[in-house]
Amino acid sequence: MKLAEYMVMKGTSQADLARFLKVSPPTVHNWIYKKQYPCGMSMMRLYKWSGGKVGLKDWCEDFNV
Numbered sequence: 001m002k003l004a005e006y007m008v009m010k011g012t013s014q015a016d017l018a019r020f021l022k023v024s025p026p027t028v029h030n031w032i033y034k035k036q037y038p039c040g041m042s043m044m045r046l047y048k049w050s051g052g053k054v055g056l057k058d059w060c061e062d063f064n065v
Helices: 003-010 014-021 025-032 040-049 056-063
Strands: none
Touching: 003 025, 014 025, 014 040, 040 056
C-alpha cells in the first residue's frame, strides 16, 4: 500500500507522521510525492507504524528499483 493511501485511511496528517518519525514535514511530503525515498531506517519505521502495510516493495515500485 502506498504511504499516502495508508495515511488517508488512518487519518494521519503529514505533520503528525513527521513528528512520530522524528523527520521534518517536508521530508514526508517528498516521500508522498516521490521526490525522494526514505532511508532504510525510516522505511523500517514506516513498516512498523503501518503494521506492515507500507513496505519495501511499495517504495521499489514507486522508484523503479
